[in-house]
Amino acid sequence: MRKTYLFCLLSLFLVMSCSGDDESSSQTIQTSANHEDSTQVKSTSETQFAIQVAAFYERQNAEKLKTQLLQTDLPAYVSSNSSEEQGTIYRIRVGPFLTRKQADEFLTEVRESGYSEAFVLIETEPPETPAATTSTKDTLDTLEIQKKQLTSENTCSFPSWSPNGREIAFFKSENGVSGIYTVGTGGGYASKIIVSDDRREVLSTFAWSPSADKIAFVAREIADNWEYVENLYIVNKNGANLRGIFRQDSFAEFKISNLRWSPNGQYIAFNANYGPPTPDSDKIQKVQIISVHSKKVLDPSNSDKTNRLVDWIDDDELLFLSTYRDMNHSLDFAYEVWKYDLNSAGKTVLFDGPMVKNCRYVELSPDKLTLAYSSFDSQPAHRRQKTIFATRLVSLSLLTGQETLLADSEERSVLSDRFAFADNRRIIFMRDTTLWKVDLGGKPIKLGVECSDEQFTLSPNSSKICFEGNGGLFVVNLAQLQTKKPDQF
DSSP, X not given: OHHHHHHHHHHHHHHHHSOSOHHXXXXXXHHHHHHHHHTTSOOOTTOOEEEEXXXXXXXXXXHHHHHHHHHTTOOEEEEEEEETTTEEEEEEEEEEESSHHHHHHHHHHHHHTTOTTOEEEEOXXXXXXXXXXXXXXXXXXXXXXXXXXXOOOSOEEEEEEOTTSSEEEEEEEETTEEEEEEEETTOOOOEEEEEOOSSEEEEEEEEEOTTSSEEEXXXXXXXXXXXXXXXEEEEETTSOOOEEEEOOOSTTOOEEEEEEEOTTSSEEEEEXXXXXXXXXXXXXXXXXXXXXXXXXXXXXXXXXXXXXXXXXXSSSEEEEEEEOTTTTSSSOOEEEEEEEETTTTEEEESSSSOOEESEEEEEEOTTSSEEEXXXXXXXXXXXXXXSOOBOEEEEEETTTOOEEEEEEOOTTOOEEEEEEESSSSEEEEEETTEEEEEETTSOOEEEEEEOSSSOEEEOTTSSEEEEEEXXXXXXXXXXXXXXXXXXOO
């Protein structure tokens, strides 16, 4: 509301600063209309786009608004133009961007910040001062300018962006005490949600509810037989109303991982890991579903198989993987893709035979039509390595069963297990310690952001990424990164 009021005042000031005749005012309005039409021009490799937020006759007012936008992590700059009729006009813009799509993604954020009249245009006037988060070189030195540090502590990890995009939850362990906290997307003071106490140890496995007002998390506790077990809890974002929804009574029955809320917030699905919770473990793994309200537990798993949770398709349907026949007893895993229906308690296999091989990590695209997974190389049992690394990133169409290799590792390089869908066709992943992106069916493109760990999370509109670096959390505007295709990948 404050930003909307400020924008209205600034717009009024611009009009009052004009010479006062009707002709001058109409020319200012017509200029904006012409810019809007210019976005329809076909872009070339040199075309850049920007978002115009406001315009002033006084430089001081322009610089003031630019500073305010930069403080909200928007890459604002001043661009000026002079004419005999209007004199010098100082325009406040956000960008520049390499594509219209990148500009449109930021336009939503700008308008939601209170600048409802902002619009996209083709940038033809170079900025007077460089945008604070724009880099024109493919070097990590310039990318340091783009990184915004959210936390000053060096004990933060496992960031998770809230579904409403307003804050980031993370795990922190310091002086022997672990807990889950939140911080605003612009940084600042971290708020405590839940921390360990004498009864329970808070673990790093947690997940936002779809409404972004609750957190589900796993805690290690002492069972009735004085042995440690892992249990599942829900707590409000403000730390109130702590509630246990799943409790184990026997020693180390299974470990809980990969929490997934149903879209309506009524259920939570998770992996139940018997034995080591690793993708290459040949122990029995189950998928469990629990009702948030009744605490009733459902088990869609295929018995005597290694089952892997993928994600919810909708409020009542769940996708999971299950090993094919007896192929889960060696280091050559082959999974079928299964769908479970909560209403009928029935399950169906999507394809005839195994479709996913040697899966390390798996994700479902937002439109639920593509499954992507990282995989490792098959090895004879007698040659098993202690550490198994991902070597490929693969997509699988759930409509046709078509499998596509998106990226692979090279000699002396490591492909990360984890990745994330930026949208229905783009995936963000790590190779060695650098972020990359790849379009389904395209070639990988290096983003150039260096991460010390594969723990990262995307904002809901995928315009920003938060990642852990040396124990701290950082945010980078992805749309601002200059990308470079490698000669070979």
